[in-house]
Amino acid sequence: MTISQSRTYSFSLSEWLLVGPACVLLFVWSLPGTIALRLALTLVLLIIALGQCRKSGIFKGFLADRVLWLTFLALSAWIVIQAVLFGIHTDAALKEFWGQWVRSGITGLIGFMVAALITRRQPERSGPLLAMAMTLTLAFQIGLHDVDTLWRWWHEGKLPFQETRIVENRTGISLLTNLLMAILCSEVMARMLYKRAYLPLSQAWLGLLFAMCIFATYVVGTRFGTMGFIALIISCVLVSLIAKRRSLKTTKLLAIGIIALACIGTFGWISVKSDQRWLTLIDTIHLALDTEHQRAWRDSSQPLPQLPSGVIVEHSNYMRIAWAKEAGLAIIDHPLGVGYGRNAFGDAMQLVYPDYASSKNCHSGILNFTLGVGIPALLMWLVFAGILALHGWISFSHYGNPAGLTLLFVVSGFFIRSVVDGNFQDHMFEQFMFLALMFNVLARQNQRSPSGESETGRDG
Template structure:
């Protein structure tokens, strides 16, 4: 929150927009390196390495990075088209190029929740901007933009459906996994049994085990409402402790909010939600009363991060550090009067 004022004290012409643009570019550097590495692997091996990454630890981390940057880019491009305002100090062709590279990276990484997150960013940005600037003269423009967004979302969804076979058995796998036993491969992947779904097929690990983790995770939160204190792999620790076995190999529940509740209890979840509501309120107030772009970025980032905690374990390590850093920066930008800059027309 104090980073921008400190920088502007030493560099009076260093605006909030320039600082945020630099941060976006540095974050995008990870995505750029991944794309270059994918090209190198294709040239070396002769085929595309779908669903692989050597730049970060796993696909989830890359997906989080992509979605974070893409959300800002989509909001910026829609604001330029609908409100004729701009915040990031990059030309529109450059923004479109970066956005296209992010979409390519999303397809290469092949994460379902990442694709859903991109679609959510599209519609969230559009709805916010429509609420801010809805006039009769803009109905045709808004309608045309909505059609384009629906088309883009349909294309993303179709691509995910065709490239990810897990969608085909999602329902039957989730039903089979809801009450998966503790001796299943959900909890002991090397030696556990593989449940059979209603189609007579072996249950997909991602589809079925996520349902089991969700069911059992919230049940454990209810059993331990005070939490167990900070621990990175709380789900694994509690299962091993309560069952008196070391055969549980699953490291965590794969749900950020569940892990947070296991550590900090119901009161901790309530405190975290209060913090998010406060950030959302600041963003909404700024968005509606002048500081449109910074407020919208804060709104979208808060909603997007919370939504991801419902499906992925991101309330830890650098995920949480990035969120708190960018949230603090955006709150600082919202708290300061614009200095040496305006939300210039595009």
């Protein structure tokens, strides 16, 4: 869709009743003290979407994604069965199932239905506008953070590094930044590789949004947010090389690789220099893996060990590595899981160490999930995420649909981050399910013109 075309199309009243609350929900998800508001918005959206689905008869759209939904339902059934048969705290696991898993599934269902309803009328125009609404919502939140940071820099005389007052914590703004970067990178890839625009944004606005994301990533200074940014750039390079492998000359391939490596190296070097935690990581690994003789990882009252240099280990580095090792060992001991929940790691540790007195979450979403519901659930989750990623890749590589690449980036980004971050819970998981299922519908439109050019149009 071109920018001029977007100005001739607008949502109907019934569509605004979906898009408006969806944007508000996406905005408030990361804000502190908004649980009641989130629940209210979720309920309102669910009622409106179900009502419109019943009238429009688009439930047949679920048949096209029946394998995806059946996988999710099978995984949900396993979580309940596991809690009843193998859970060490069955009641707590079932409560977590309803409060965490089912709620996230509902937000995914809402995202799916909203996209299906919006795109039933002129999908080549309404789809990009829906994606644009999500993009602007994320950009507004990140823009507020950047403006507040610059204001404080001007007022206080120094850059408020690793701080945010807009969302609940640094991790929250980092996740939002990664999501927006996924959408923007997909748009740039489509314009570069296929000469078509999806979002009704000029090049100048795209550049501004990129600058906002880069500034937020640097200032917030979360290591995993930085790693996600670098992984996204690497993914873009790989997508470019795969898509144009037959038409690019060797010299151009080398030039692209060198430029990408230079950009990644520069940003990585700046990030390492601005975060001292990277500098002691290697020495910390040796100490953290010695969980048999070290006690600080399982007893928060114990002092942290010292590095060979005499410096106290960095808390986050030490704890995450030690917890990851013990979580892996516990999965081997309990391959069917100990019961679904955010505290699965703590429950497993108390079976091994009755005096365990530290975090009940190992800060690795995928490890905590596997420890809770077992290896069968992990395999089903990989199938579910793999289906989404495959839908995204086919949509982009075969049809040049940028929504497909966005879906691929959102899914892969969430999965990579779940290895090192506890994003498999609360609003982070709800947000992922909402956007992933929404972009799955947009990616599955797969519309092309007879000439082979996407109906989404050329760059305006």
